[in-house]
Amino acid sequence: MDKKEMVCIVCPLGCRLTVTKNDDEYTVTGNKCNRGKEYAIKEMTNPTRVLTTTVRIKDGLLNRIPVKTNKPVPKDKIFECMQIINSIEVQAPIKMGEIIIKDILGTGADIVASRSMIKQIG
Structure with a gap:
């Protein structure tokens, strides 16, 4: 089981997220909206940035x-x-x-x- 903490940057709330990986499944806690969950999973699987x-x-x-x-x-x-x-x-x-x-x-x-x-x- 992998566990990572991060701050969501999708909206101004800045939720503190905890992402847990069991096998190939991700669980996200601390998000106040679905965008935070999507952000956290993307950060774990394929992080991207505007350069x-x-x-x-x-x-x-x-x-x-x-x-x-x-x-x-x-x-x-x-x-x-x-x-x-x-x-x-x-x-x-x-x-x-x-x-x-x-x-x-x-x-x-x-x-x-x-x-x-x-x-x-x-």
Whole structure:
């Protein structure tokens, strides 16, 4: 029997959850809603995260532009995603929501610009 405690991050309540695994079945206690139960089981079986970071930008008003995944990616692929993201440079101008990398590592998630960046004049 495995047991893990965690705090649910799905809603502002921040329930303290206890997840117990017996064989292949999970039991969740401490949740005040079904979303907490779903979150806890997902955290135990296939944790995912939305990745937020920055990308180098050429000829931009600033030298980096914020980006994020448009959906969560598997937690164990985050470092691989970062290696790819850190290896690229985009060209200004960029519009918020513009896809920077399509379907990173075959996860189905796109890396998109979190803000617009104009081209630096002069």
